[in-house]
Amino acid sequence: GENVEQHPSTLSVQEGDSAVIKCTYSDSASNYFPWYKQELGKRPQLIIDIRSNVGEKKDQRIAVTLNKTAKHFSLHITETQPEDSAVYFCAASRPRDSGTYKYIFGTGTRLKVLA
């Protein structure tokens, strides 16, 4: 079945450094790729998303890149801060009209930003 692989499972970086989290999806029909941040005991919150017709998207310190050919997409966080510490999830979904719409989530990356 379809799956999304996410790496690494844990990531520790020094404050101010960059962090990169990578995901690979298997369903070539996927066309929407969101990233969620989940702090301990809180709900997942959408931080950035990208659609298959775009190769890169930036929002301040956060960027996402998509390589459709390789079925890879990555989250880049620059100038990391302690408040970036959380679990990050990637997801992939195919069009709703495809008949088998569902979000498939990666297994999560626990990011620790060390002060």
Added chain:
Amino acid sequence: KAGVTQTPRYLIKTRGQQVTLSCSPISGHRSVSWYQQTPGQGLQFLFEYFSETQRNKGNFPGRFSGRQFSNSRSEMNVSTLELGDSALYLCASSFGYHTDTQYFGPGTRLTVL
């Protein structure tokens, strides 16, 4: 606008019982999806409702069911609870059927003893 709300926030049940969880989407949102989150399996899609109809379903047994009301509020029911059903159950709402962006509720933490 108020965010997605879920009730109850915490629930303790014993094996064999059944449970009903409730989700109220963001005002104006008509699509509600349900997810199970566990440390071992991560976030797994249960089902999605739009306009009171189940539109999509994940790979969960028939013990897991749901429904959606005319005001878009949704309920999820789990019958004959098993220990493995202990998890955080999250619902997420989106504006319309063709809108991908989902906003999550705080979840219901279900513990099955």
